[in-house]
Amino acid sequence: MNQILRYSLAGVFYILAQVLLFNHLSVFQVATPFIFLLFLFTLPFEIPPSWVFVIAFFTGLTIDFASDTYANGLHAFSSVMAVSIRRRVALLAGSMNFRSPEDINFHGQNMTWFAVYLIPLILLHHLSYFFLEAFSMQHFWFTLLKVLASGIYTFVLSWILCFILYKR
Amino acid sequence: MFRLIAFLSRNRHVFTFLLLEGISFWIIVRFNSLQSNRFGDLGLEVFGSMYEVEDNVGSYFSLQNQNSQLQLENLQLQKELQEIRQRESMYLALLNEDSAATQVLIAPADTQPGNENFIFRPAKVIRQTIRQNYNYLTLDKGSQHGVEVGMGVISPQGVAGKVIRVSKAYSIALSALNLSFNLTLKAVDGRDVSGAGTIGFYEWNGTDSRSGIFRFVPDVDAVRAGDWLVTSGYNTIFPEGIRMGKVRKIEQGGEDGLSVAVIDLATNFSKMGYVYLVKPRYKQTLDSLQTGLPDS
Numbered sequence: 001m002n003q004i005l006r007y008s009l010a011g012v013f014y015i016l017a018q019v020l021l022f023n024h025l026s027v028f029q030v031a032t033p034f035i036f037l038l039f040l041f042t043l044p045f046e047i048p049p050s051w052v053f054v055i056a057f058f059t060g061l062t063i064d065f066a067s068d069t070y071a072n073g074l075h076a077f078s079s080v081m082a083v084s085i086r087r088r089v090a091l092l093a094g095s096m097n098f099r100s101p102e103d104i105n106f107h108g109q110n111m112t113w114f115a116v117y118l119i120p121l122i123l124l125h126h127l128s129y130f131f132l133e134a135f136s137m138q139h140f141w142f143t144l145l146k147v148l149a150s151g152i153y154t155f156v157l158s159w160i161l162c163f164i165l166y167k168r
Numbered sequence: 169m170f171r172l173i174a175f176l177s178r179n180r181h182v183f184t185f186l187l188l189e190g191i192s193f194w195i196i197v198r199f200n201s202l203q204s205n206r207f208g209d210l211g212l213e214v215f216g217s218m219y220e221v222e223d224n225v226g227s228y229f230s231l232q233n234q235n236s237q238l239q240l241e242n243l244q245l246q247k248e249l250q251e252i253r254q255r256e257s258m259y260l261a262l263l264n265e266d267s268a269a270t271q272v273l274i275a276p277a278d279t280q281p282g283n284e285n286f287i288f289r290p291a292k293v294i295r296q297t298i299r300q301n302y303n304y305l306t307l308d309k310g311s312q313h314g315v316e317v318g319m320g321v322i323s324p325q326g327v328a329g330k331v332i333r334v335s336k337a338y339s340i341a342l343s344a345l346n347l348s349f350n351l352t353l354k355a356v357d358g359r360d361v362s363g364a365g366t367i368g369f370y371e372w373n374g375t376d377s378r379s380g381i382f383r384f385v386p387d388v389d390a391v392r393a394g395d396w397l398v399t400s401g402y403n404t405i406f407p408e409g410i411r412m413g414k415v416r417k418i419e420q421g422g423e424d425g426l427s428v429a430v431i432d433l434a435t436n437f438s439k440m441g442y443v444y445l446v447k448p449r450y451k452q453t454l455d456s457l458q459t460g461l462p463d464s
Contacts, residue, residue: 050184057188061195073195080188132196135206 007043011059014039019066022157031149034075034125036063038158040083041121042166045090045102056083074132082125093117106166114162118155126151209335216338219295219306227441234441241324286407286446289314291321293440296343298377303343305329305440310337318405319447326411326434327351327399328443344412345437347374353382353412354400355391366390367400368426370412377437379430380413386420386427393417397431404454406446 018036026032040056047055060079064072090104093116109117126147134143176183197207227234291313295306309315311334321329321341329341330349342349349372354365368384368391382397384390395415401408413431420427448454 049181053181053184053188057192060192064195072199073192077189077192077196080185080192084185132203135203 003044011039011055015059015062015066018063023067027149027153030146031153033153033157034063034122034129034150035154035157035161037079037082037122037125037154038118038161040079041086041118041158042106042162044106045087045104049084049087052083052086053080056080074129077132078125078128081128082121085124086121089120090117109166111159111163114159114166115155118158118162119151122151122154122158123147126154208333212333212335212338212340216294216306216308216310216335220308223292223294223308230439230441233439237324237439237441244324285449287314287449289319289445290442291315291339291445292442294338296437296440298343298345298437301347301374303345303437305341305343305443307331307339307341307443307445308337309445310335310339312336315339315445316447318451319445320405320410322406322410322444322446323435323440324442325436326413327406328435328437328440330405331445343437344370344380344433344435345372345377347372351406351412352400352402353397355382355384355395355397355415357392357395365395367402368397368429370397370431378433379416380433382413382415382429382431383424383426384429386425391415391418391427391429397429404448404451404458 014036018034022033022035036059040052040059043052043055056079057076060076061073063075067075091100093113094104130143130146130150197204289309291307291309293305294308297303305321305328307315307321315331315334317331317334319331320327321331327344329343329346331339331341333340344351349370351370352367353370354367356365366384368382370380370382372380382391393415397412397415399406399408399410399412411434413433416430416432418427418429
């Protein structure tokens with residue numbers, strides 16, 4: 001119960017931070033940091049995948065409706081997409097040190113593990129988000145530029161946050 | 169049943185995933201104009217090719233009909249060509265006689281907006297409805313064939329519709345049998361299609377695929393049964409003088425003070441085959457000229 005309350009509060013905090021702060025930190029309309037993803041990516045692995053999907057869906061939807069991007073459903077779709085590979089990536093990043101994702105505790109991981117864990121997830125989310133936003137391959141390279149620029153921005157900020165929150 | 173439940177519960181994460189992604193995707197294409205437009209175009213491409221196959225099969229059975237229709241059109245064109253040749257030879261004869269007099273005769277003809285100011289493209293109707301309140305034509309030509317939104321659709325017999333949506337290889341046109349289709353027409357008697365006539369508005373009543381309605385300001389003997397209604401040339405879609413239909417009867421006085429005429433449509437919408445798409449050659453110039461005007 002205590003845990004649920006803690007993560008709910010964390011979720012609210014991340015969403016507020018995203019809507020009130022990080023959405024306004026975009027660079028040249030090309031790179032926007034999506035920090036709320038870190039909340040979804042650092043949910044404990046004890047939570048069943050179905051519930052993580054549901055949490056990701058509603059978090060994404062909230063961000064969609066609270067952002068003034070006129071692109072509803074994009075974050076919902078992309079967030080669910082990204083968390084779907086969470087467990088597999090977490091295992092790979094641990095280089096076979098863990099037998100199941102439930103063994104992984106975010107506290108006590110080193111920064112390399114966080115990097116290897118976060119990059120594929122952020123990349124998948126951003127690919128899904130920006131290509132659905134464009135909904136065509138017409139401006140493929142510009143869309144890819146947006147994916148990479150935002151991806152790097154999101155990753156750097158998330159990594160710094162991980163360092164602050166989960167440092168040994 | 170038990171196996172089904174077991175199957176569902178074993179794969180519950182996958183189903184949750186698919187369900188949520190489905191809902192999100194639905195939200196994306198339902199509530200965002202950009203994505204829904206692009207998705208709609210995709211649908212048009214897919215369904216368009218399906219309709220085309222369907223139509224290809226169907227058209228084998230109506231080849232004879234199509235042929236006779238094309239023959240009729242050919243005949244009509246031949247006749248017109250003959251007339252034009254005659255006129256030309258007349259002009260040429262005049263030219264030989266007296267060059268000064270011809271200048272006067274030919275000059276007004278040059279200034280008349282003729283069909284050289286319009287671009288025609290052939291297309292084929294591959295699907296259409298005629299029994300709804302809002303009927304549409306699906307055509308087998310799209311943006312890659314030079315089709316644009318706003319082009320007029322003309323059947324061999326007369327006005328048929330107006331293009332409202334274009335994808336790469338297909339387009340959709342508002343049929344003249346559509347409650348939101350309207351057009352300015354003028355009434356002319358006999359074959360004098362280029363003369364000035366009473367101006368009014370065409371609309372469809374939503375029931376009969378063979379008749380439409382013409383509303384006009386009542387005037388003594390302005391419009392009589394048997395008069396032809398043709399495009400006025402006052403809009404930037406159709407050339408002047410394309411037939412819409414023939415007045416069947418006049419019904420005096422609608423509630424808005426306009427007279428109403430019931431017309432027999434020239435185009436036979438139950439047998440649509442090949443059509444022409446038309447637009448003014450200088451549409452952009454025309455549009456930009458007109459945008460600055462007050463009350464336009």
